Amino acid sequence: MDGVTLTPLKQITHPKGDVFHAMKASDESFFGFGEAYFSTINKSDIKGWKKHTEMTLNLVVVTGEVELVVYDGTDFFSAKLSKDNYQRLTIEPGLWVAFRGLSDENMLLNIASIEHDPSESENVDLGDFNFKWDNFIG
Secondary structure (H helix, E strand, O other): OOOEEEEEOOEEOOOOOOEEOOOOOOOOOOOOOOEEEEEEOOEOOEEEEEEEOOOOEEEEEEEOEEEEEEEOOOOEEEEEEEOOOOEEEEEOOOOEEEEEEOOOOOEEEEEEOOOOOHHHEEEOOHHHOOOOOOOOOO
């Protein structure tokens, strides 16, 4: 899908604790830095739909497993991210995004290109788009 990039990330195993890369300024999908924040999502709960007009999202799941869905007005893109599928999902402005927690504890990191500004995003109800969470196979 245009505006969506899935980037495999490096994990370094260390006997005292592992290192999980998230993003470097030299990465192709780095569009600047505004802020970084963590978001938790309860098992089976869904957050979304949200569309940013300026912000590029860089989403990395650091705990649990999260299904992320992107909608461009025509098609859906879905990815399940976790420690076992450790990747960064980059979502450019103008696309709708929602996500669902799949494990008991779920946390994702967003490395946003700009600081949060509520006036540059739009939210709609989950039922506004015809996406069947339980039946979708991406």
